[in-house]
Amino acid sequence: MSHLDQIPPVIAILIAGFVLLGSVLTLLGTIGLIRLGSFYERLHAPTLGTSWGAAGILIGSMLMFSTLGSRWVIHEIFLGCLIMLTMPVTLMVLGRAALHRDRAEGRPPRGTEGRQEPLK
Structure with missing residues (x-):
């Protein structure tokens, strides 16, 4: 009998949901890093992927190991x-x-060339 058989189905679904959510957010952050045009736009995508993506995966891991009681x-x-x-x-x-x-260097921030300055 595997130790994974000890996890109740409801907890297993929660674990899978958190891991899936974390994986999707990490994937979205990676896609944003690749697809966005300028350096400044690319700064936002990894924040989502690493912060909330890792949090979802870590919550799923914490649920699993706290349910099994195998470690802190x-x-x-x-x-x-x-x-x-x-x-x-x-x-x-x-x-x-x-x-x-x-x-x-006296140039506008990269990625903002051609944009109009906001009215002051």
Whole structure:
């Protein structure tokens, strides 16, 4: 008898749902990273994929191992907190560095060429 046979069907469906949701969000973040045109537009897609995608997968993993009672899930909570805190901050710092570089070179931010300036 496998240890997976010990998981009740309702919990198994919840686990599958969270893992599927996390996988879909990660896939959407990856597709956005590939498809979006400028550097500044591409900054938003990985935030969704890594933050909420990883959270869905981690919640599914925590549900499974807490149901089986085979190990603690504290390290998964720690990983989730680190991912949710560091990814948006890292991408914000990358965006600001790129904006600073573009302004220092005296050109508009990449991807905004041809756009009209907002009225002031």
